[in-house]
Amino acid sequence: MKKIIIAILFFTLTISVNAQFSIGYSVGYGTYDMGDMKDMLKDMQKVPIQTPDFQTTELQLYIVDKFPGYITHQIEAGYKLKRHEFGLKFMYMTTGGKLSLADYSGEYNIKAIMNGFKQEAFYRYYLLSDNQPFNFYLDVVPGIVINNFKLKENIKLYDGDSASDNINMHGVNFSVTPAIGASYRINSLLAVRASAGYEINFPNAELEKDDYKLYYKSNWSGLRLSAGVSLYFK
Numbered sequence: 001m002k003k004i005i006i007a008i009l010f011f012t013l014t015i016s017v018n019a020q021f022s023i024g025y026s027v028g029y030g031t032y033d034m035g036d037m038k039d040m041l042k043d044m045q046k047v048p049i050q051t052p053d054f055q056t057t058e059l060q061l062y063i064v065d066k067f068p069g070y071i072t073h074q075i076e077a078g079y080k081l082k083r084h085e086f087g088l089k090f091m092y093m094t095t096g097g098k099l100s101l102a103d104y105s106g107e108y109n110i111k112a113i114m115n116g117f118k119q120e121a122f123y124r125y126y127l128l129s130d131n132q133p134f135n136f137y138l139d140v141v142p143g144i145v146i147n148n149f150k151l152k153e154n155i156k157l158y159d160g161d162s163a164s165d166n167i168n169m170h171g172v173n174f175s176v177t178p179a180i181g182a183s184y185r186i187n188s189l190l191a192v193r194a195s196a197g198y199e200i201n202f203p204n205a206e207l208e209k210d211d212y213k214l215y216y217k218s219n220w221s222g223l224r225l226s227a228g229v230s231l232y233f234k
Contacts, residue, residue: 022078022085026193026228031069032095036203036216037114038066041097044110059108061099067114070095074226076122085124089141092117093220106157113150116220118143118175126183133186139179139197147171147218149207169207169214176200177224194227 047059070093078087093116101108120143127136151167179197186192203217 019079019081020232020234022076022080022087022230022232024076024078024193024228024230026074026076026195026226028072028074028224028226028228029069030072030093030199030220030224031222032067032093033201033219033221034067034095034114035219037097037112037218040214040216041066041099041112044099047108059101061101061108061110064098064100065096067095067097067112069222072224072226074228076230078122078124078230080232082130083126085122085126085137087122089120089122089143090118091120091143093145104158106155106159108156109152109154111150111152111154113152114218115148115150116173116218117146117148118220119146120144120175120177124181134184135182137181137183139177139181139195141177141179141197143175143177145173145175145201145218145220147173147207149214149218167209169209169212171205171207171218173204173218173220174202175220179224183230189232191230191232192228193230195225197224198222199224 041063045061045063047061072091072093074089074091076087076089078085094114096111096113099110120141122139122141125138127138147170149169153165156162177197177199179195181193181195183191183193199221201219201221203219206217207214
């Protein structure tokens with residue numbers, strides 16, 4: 001019994017000596033599928049209006065932005081033991097689309113802004129031994145994305161009249177992001193890293209507000225590139 005207790009204490013001390021806590025920040029770039037949201041822009045291009053003689057006609061809006069890739073920001077906190085590291089990540093993503101029409105009388109704009117707040121758990125495996133300053137690693141990162149969608153409509157006539165309307169909607173997606181990366185340990189405290197991966201997003205629910213649902217789904221699937229720094233503490 002004493003041997004077992006001694007072995008447990010030894011194992012605990014070994015972990016405490018070799019394990020390290022880490023915090024990190026990285027900035028990156030992401031591309032986004034957003035197939036449904038791009039279809040929404042196409043469906044919104046033609047706007048029916050009523051003329052003074054009570055005839056219905058259509059305005060043809062132009063697609064200015066179509067949910068392009070954009071900069072991402074990410075923070076993480078981890079626990080590293082030899083070649084293994086695991087912890088939590090938080091990432092902010094944003095993109096958007098815009099419809100617009102302007103002539104001598106005024107302008108009409110519709111902006112669709114999509115923000116994603118992603119919370120993830122990660123497991124990271126380092127391919128080389130722990131005592132080497134330069135290392136490669138593999139990441140497996142499941143997560144959940146909380147979507148915030150803003151639809152802003154604005155009409156401005158050059159004679160002074162204007163009108164606007166805003167809608168805020170929410171939804172939840174699940175994701176998994178396999179990635180590969182490289183890190184360089186500058187000293188015992190500081191490391192720089194860079195990674196490349198691909199997020200697989202599962203758009204399982206429509207965006208909604210109260211009882212109203214928008215039957216288009218956000219899909220954040222796409223390339224993920226990032227570079228940043230990590231601080232390690234015993």
